[in-house]
Amino acid sequence: LVTDGAYSSEANRQLADDKNIDLVTTDLLGRDARDICAEFQFSEDGTRILLCPAGNQPKSSSIVKSTGKVRASFPKNKCENCPYKDQCKPKTSNKTSAVYISKGSHERAKAQRFTGTWQFKFLSKVRNGVETIPSTLRRKYNIDTMPVRGRIRMKHLFGFKIGALNFRKLLKYLGSLEKCALNPEIA
Helix, strand or coil: EEECCCHHHHHHHHHHHHCCCCEEEEECCCCCCCCHHCEEECCCCCCCCEEEECCCCCCEHHHHCCCCCCEEEHHHHHCCCCCCCHCCCCCEEEEEEEEEHHHHHHHHHHHHHHHCHHHHHHHHHHHHHHHHHHHHHHHCCCCCCCCCCCCHHHHHHHHHHHHHHHHHHHHHHHHHHHHHHHHHCCC
């Protein structure tokens, strides 16, 4: 199911997963998440971090109720020698290093990674093609201001406008076939 970025919430994604539907949101709203957030492994309920990108288990992990972020503390020596230290940006103290990441930023980073794949590019083109129909109906056929009153008259006029749109597409398609048949390089 290809939707707008306004539908990219964890609740909608969970509802789609329950029905075996892949929810693809084409335009992500808001600020970009750090790419490294996608590498962390969270528990099923999203309240604990199980593994960091380097494969280290945290010493302790708990959710901060006020911010909704998960705080995971690692031994300081593991974070100092980690190749992902510059990306994670842990807050270090005397003995430990702490990382604060929310489940939402983890999901957003995974969604941002998906936007670079060929599958996403194909699906976003499908959505863009679908959105041209309402735009054309508004611009060329003025469906926002119909000059009739009544439900049945409105249905008939709207049906005629849809028919005109489809007829115009058919004529355009038939014209393109004629051009292909006349071109000797294609045949």
